[in-house]
Amino acid sequence: MDAQNRIDVSRVMADIRTRAIAELRERAFDRGNTPEFADAELFDIVERVLRSAVDDSDRKVLLLSEIIAGDKDMTLEPTARITSHRPVVGSFIVFVKRRLLQPFTRWLYEYSMDNFRRQAQINRVLFAAVQALAIETARLRMELDAARADASKRGSGAA
Amino acid sequence: MKLACVVQRYGLDVVGGSESHCRSIAERLAVNHDVTVLTSCAADYLSWKNTYPPGASVVGRVRVLRFPVDRPRDTSHFAELNNIVAGGRATADDEAAWFLENGPQVPALLEYLRAHGQEYDRILFWTYRYYPSYFGVPLVRDRAVLVPTAEEDPVVWLRSLAEFFTLPRGYVFLTPEEAELVRGRASGPLPPSCVIGTGLENPDVVAGFSRPNPSGPPKGGHHVLPNGPFVLYLGRVDPNKGCETLLRYFQEFLDRGGTQLKLVLAGPVFMPIPSHPSIVSLGFVDEQTRAQLLDAAVALVVPSPYESLCIALLEGWNHSLPALVNGRCRVLKGQVLRANGGLFYHNVTEFVTALRDLVDQPELSRQIGRQGREYVDQHYRWPTVMQTLETFLAG
Numbered sequence: 001m002d003a004q005n006r007i008d009v010s011r012v013m014a015d016i017r018t019r020a021i022a023e024l025r026e027r028a029f030d031r032g033n034t035p036e037f038a039d040a041e042l043f044d045i046v047e048r049v050l051r052s053a054v055d056d057s058d059r060k061v062l063l064l065s066e067i068i069a070g071d072k073d074m075t076l077e078p079t080a081r082i083t084s085h086r087p088v089v090g091s092f093i094v095f096v097k098r099r100l101l102q103p104f105t106r107w108l109y110e111y112s113m114d115n116f117r118r119q120a121q122i123n124r125v126l127f128a129a130v131q132a133l134a135i136e137t138a139r140l141r142m143e144l145d146a147a148r149a150d151a152s153k154r155g156s157g158a159a
Numbered sequence: 160m161k162l163a164c165v166v167q168r169y170g171l172d173v174v175g176g177s178e179s180h181c182r183s184i185a186e187r188l189a190v191n192h193d194v195t196v197l198t199s200c201a202a203d204y205l206s207w208k209n210t211y212p213p214g215a216s217v218v219g220r221v222r223v224l225r226f227p228v229d230r231p232r233d234t235s236h237f238a239e240l241n242n243i244v245a246g247g248r249a250t251a252d253d254e255a256a257w258f259l260e261n262g263p264q265v266p267a268l269l270e271y272l273r274a275h276g277q278e279y280d281r282i283l284f285w286t287y288r289y290y291p292s293y294f295g296v297p298l299v300r301d302r303a304v305l306v307p308t309a310e311e312d313p314v315v316w317l318r319s320l321a322e323f324f325t326l327p328r329g330y331v332f333l334t335p336e337e338a339e340l341v342r343g344r345a346s347g348p349l350p351p352s353c354v355i356g357t358g359l360e361n362p363d364v365v366a367g368f369s370r371p372n373p374s375g376p377p378k379g380g381h382h383v384l385p386n387g388p389f390v391l392y393l394g395r396v397d398p399n400k401g402c403e404t405l406l407r408y409f410q411e412f413l414d415r416g417g418t419q420l421k422l423v424l425a426g427p428v429f430m431p432i433p434s435h436p437s438i439v440s441l442g443f444v445d446e447q448t449r450a451q452l453l454d455a456a457v458a459l460v461v462p463s464p465y466e467s468l469c470i471a472l473l474e475g476w477n478h479s480l481p482a483l484v485n486g487r488c489r490v491l492k493g494q495v496l497r498a499n500g501g502l503f504y505h506n507v508t509e510f511v512t513a514l515r516d517l518v519d520q521p522e523l524s525r526q527i528g529r530q531g532r533e534y535v536d537q538h539y540r541w542p543t544v545m546q547t548l549e550t551f552l553a554g
Contacts, residue, residue, distance in 0.1 A: 006530065007499060007526050007527055007530065008499060009500070009501065009502065009527065010496060012523070013502060013503065013513075016502065016509060016512050016513050016516060017509065019512050020506075020508040020509045020511075020512045023508050023512065024506075024508050027508075055487075055505070076246070082239065098236070099235075102235055103235075117245060117246070
């Protein structure tokens with residue numbers, strides 16, 4: 001194949017991404033309803049922070065999830081674990097629930113499971129976004145503190 | 160070498176990614192080695208109902224030993240376990256129960272491995288997620304070679320897999336991304352491995368290996384190709400394959416001033432498809448129609464979020480067709496970047512922009528398709544694949 005004609009897909013994608021972000025900004029600007037997005041540089045930063053939060057959110061250990069882990073009130077428990085605490089007739093009750101009752105409510109179960117799954121996914125993305133923003137805030141705070149300390153050192157030196 | 164291939168189902172009429180991969184490899188290994196396939200009597204992967212007779216038989220060039228399924232899958236219990244696993248809340252007991260219920264439960268196969276495993280030089284296991292591999296690998300770990308076919312789905316995050324992934328003597332991966340995924344999940348260093356992908360026949364060459372039984376899968380008949388330009392989706396039309404998102408994105412493409420482009424879905428349908436003049440669903444298509452579609456399409460679109468290797472993508476490239484793939488799937492994005500054979504998207508705006516480019520710039524499209532074909536020629540022809548595998552197994 002002629003090396004001169006060879007197309008580097010990552011270059012094409014960089015161009016597509018630039019155009020896609022410009023189009024996205026136009027839509028997000030929303031005829032002035034989010035005036036901050038008139039600033040292309042600001043929009044780029046916002047988009048980058050949010051995208052990095054969303055990308056790989058499945059793979060990240062999310063601090064917020066870890067902090068609230070074990071808190072029953074904040075844990076989605078969509079799956080009905082079919083059990084019984086009765087020692088003798090328990091297995092019979094489980095059998096009745098699983099074989100006779102569950103098939104009748106299957107459609108509702110599947111419908112709600114699907115939505116619970118989506119909700120769990122949205123929660124995960126939101127946790128990831130909060131984490132990304134918290135990191136940004138912490139980083140800015142550290143820079144600000146360092147700048148203040150620097151300024152006060154310079155001020156006392158001058159005095 | 161004396162080799163065994165362990166797989167959940169096996170047969171000419173068994174259609175499935177890992178099963179087909181196992182059969183293709185087993186038959187080619189059998190040219191130079193003594194190969195026995197160890198499998199269940201099941202043909203259906205949902206119920207694992209015994210269909211084939213137990214015992215020895217010959218399929219193509221390969222000796223097959225089938226073991227009866229002890230208990231068919233309890234689908235409602237499995238669905239319950241699946242939901243727990245998908246929610247990331249599985250306990251160790253839930254995980255063990257999941258692997259047991261996922262089946263096919265073939266304790267006699269495990270007994271055979273215990274009694275006769277040492278007679279084989281290497282035992283290749285396909286797909287970590289099924290009972291024969293999950294419970295079989297630990298019994299013969301000193302000679303076990305796992306072909307995990309791992310995807311980034313919730314199952315791969317099960318805690319018990321961290322140790323399991325350190326057990327085999329070696330790994331055969333389908334892509335570098337799959338290798339990275341398993342490496343990241345294992346609790347210790349991985350044993351030696353190779354990446355083989357799969358082999359494709361040059362469209363003009365007639366293969367000498369067994370083909371799926373013509374009386375097995377349903378026939379699609381001869382379909383008339385749609386008029387005008389179209390993008391093609393090949394495979395099961397299923398929400399799990401990203402098809403819901405694809406349909407939404409494609410309609411958005413049309414709404415944002417898309418051309419007269421059509422979306423053609425070629426594969427069995429497992430979800431409602433909106434009635435739209437630009438969306439054409441053909442259902443299952445035969446091989447001839449499939450080849451015609453691949454030759455006539457503008458691009459192949461692959462929206463799947465989870466893949467260990469996308470054979471449809473390679474098939475598209477085999478026909479010099481550029482691809483548009485879901486960039487959130489590492490395997491797809493990695494393949495496209497390595498091949499320079501397609502574009503990818505992370506959201507609807509990127510989808511629309513990339514598709515527009517492929518449609519409006521035919522020279523760009525053609526060149527990207529040619530690059531895909533060149534990549535297949537270099538890496539995915541059977542002689543190349545088998546040479547890599549043979550060298551690895553001999554090591």
